[in-house]
Amino acid sequence: MTREYIRLYATVVITALVLPAVAQNTKVFKGQSAIRGVSTVSRPVQRQWKGVFSQKGDDVFFRNDFPGARLNGMVKVNDTLYTALITSENTPVNGSPWYAFKVWAGKPREITLKLTYQQGSRHRYPPKLSKDGNTWTSVEAGDAKKIFEEDSLPGEYQFKLKVSKDTTWVAAQELFTSKHANAWLKELKSKPKSSAEIIGYSRLGKPLTVVKMGNPASKKRILIIGRQHPPEVTGQYAMKAFVETLNAGTALSSQFLNDYLVYVIPLMNPDGVDNGNWRHNDGGIDLNRDWDAFNQPESSAVRDFLKKEIADKGNQLIFSIDFHSTQDDIYYRVDPKMKGNMPNLISDWLSKTQEQIPGYVPNVKALYSGGGTFTAFSYFFKQYGTEALVYEIGDNTPRDFIKHKGEVSAQILMNLLLNK
Known part of the structure; x- marks a missing residue:
């Protein structure tokens, strides 16, 4: 891992939304409730548009045309803030809002990424970052407090990221396709x-x-x-x-x-x-x-x-x-x-x-x-x-x-x- 790569991840800062602190040793995860039968007859799924997301005159680019990717839309809000839309393959669906995309820019800069989801869904996975799709680092410290129950999760998530001509991978978890x-x-x-x-x-x-x-x-x-x-x-x-x-x-x-x-x-x-x-x-x-x-x-x-x-x-x-x-x-x-x-x-x-x-x-x-x-x-x-x-x-x-x-x-x- 290069010094530049280490510095890239050292500069990632969580802003705006901070996951609630839950003491690991004071609360036990309740887990799944009783499982009920549902229809398993096939239903239509949403196909992602695959390609590069960019806006005219802007030199920050996002793409989702690789295995494991999910990015349904990207909007530039201002000079530094970009909002990603993440939606599921269909509904109803378990609260596991997966996302994965690549980002790069014409010249080095710091941007803010906001992850947003369809109505009723909550952010679950703190972003993982990679420069090669193989070695990953979380934007959160290793000693971050656990989130035990779904209703304690935030509705969206915002963080800062330094981007450049070198591609950065952003994903909910490490890719294992x-x-x-x-x-x-x-x-x-x-x-x-x-x-x-x-x-x-x-x-x-x-x-x-x-x-x-x-x-x-x-x-x-x-x-x-x-x-x-x-x-x-x-x-x-x-x-x-x-x-x-x-x-x-x-x-x-x-x-x-x-x-x-x-x-x-x-x-x-x-x-x-x-x-x-x-x-x-x-x-x-x-x-x-x-x-x-x-x-x-x-x-x-x-x-x-x-x-x-x-x-x-x-x-x-x-x-x-x-x-x-x-x-x-x-x-x-x-x-x-x-x-x-x-x-x-x-x-x-x-x-x-x-x-x-x-x-x-x-x-x-x-x-x-x-x-x-x-x-x-x-x-x-x-x-x-x-x-x-x-x-x-x-x-x-x-x-x-x-x-x-x-x-x-x-x-x-x-x-x-x-x-x-």
């Missing part, structure tokens, strides 16, 4: 005891790939999926650390992969990710509400794959985990009173995670107690008796802790499964 996912998949399938298979295609024809790691003759299987919701990059990072630990080439992981076969489906919603959607796939649907009706090709592809791999061959799906992001770290589980293939596995896993990460207290909530299987983890439990879990990472959880928790969690799981 299908290009990044495919590069990671290539690494995974090149490892010993690994292979890859296309199990279906998205609505726009992007392949849905599963990597198989471990012993293909084993009757004991586990499933890892992620990125049903496009903006949830921190969940992707957690999954990456988790999966890489399962196949790290250590004595523990080698023994584990001799005994188990692991399915990894890291990108459930490639269309939504690459189109910069807030929540939905290209069918305008939240994929994590389609695990009962199966109206969307992405969820249907996983259902059909598991039927072929598990039900039709007499194998057993021991454990499944679905990675997501939300306001703060939380685990959603099946009601402990409901027993799966390996009773107490989830409870033991969570308690040992707490033991092995000093000062960490897992926030756990039972989110499925029977009935309709609208979400992936509830479907996996009801259909296969798997010990199912949703692993949620906070939007602003430090990236080094995400990696550490993912690694420790995977090590604990392997030890538990090998000793059950």
Whole structure:
């Protein structure tokens, strides 16, 4: 990182709107309320106009013609203030207002950017900045206070930024598009005891790939999926650390992969990710509400794959985990009173995670107690008796802790499964 690059980020100043201070140790994130069924029949989505936004006589430019971008409009208010309009792919939609765009100028200057959203939506993600699309820095200090509940978030967000002929990337979170996912998949399938298979295609024809790691003759299987919701990059990072630990080439992981076969489906919603959607796939649907009706090709592809791999061959799906992001770290589980293939596995896993990460207290909530299987983890439990879990990472959880928790969690799981 160059000195000029460091100075660029050191000059970023939050103005006008400051996120409310919430003491991290005095309030516990309440998490998702009971999940209800909704129609998952496809609905129209809004297509972004793609290109360069500029105004006559001005030498500050913005663009959104790259994978993962979302910028629906840009207005120059005065000589230094620019207002970005960010709108969702359709409505109603979860409050996850994703944005990503590039900015540059004919000559160096400092501008003020105001992020605004459609009526009823609140700003959620403090901007991340990059000079190359790979290395990112947040405009907020690492010790910024957490925002736990959606109703405490501001309606818009304003910050200052130094721009020049060198392009600056501005995004809600670090970009991890299908290009990044495919590069990671290539690494995974090149490892010993690994292979890859296309199990279906998205609505726009992007392949849905599963990597198989471990012993293909084993009757004991586990499933890892992620990125049903496009903006949830921190969940992707957690999954990456988790999966890489399962196949790290250590004595523990080698023994584990001799005994188990692991399915990894890291990108459930490639269309939504690459189109910069807030929540939905290209069918305008939240994929994590389609695990009962199966109206969307992405969820249907996983259902059909598991039927072929598990039900039709007499194998057993021991454990499944679905990675997501939300306001703060939380685990959603099946009601402990409901027993799966390996009773107490989830409870033991969570308690040992707490033991092995000093000062960490897992926030756990039972989110499925029977009935309709609208979400992936509830479907996996009801259909296969798997010990199912949703692993949620906070939007602003430090990236080094995400990696550490993912690694420790995977090590604990392997030890538990090998000793059950």
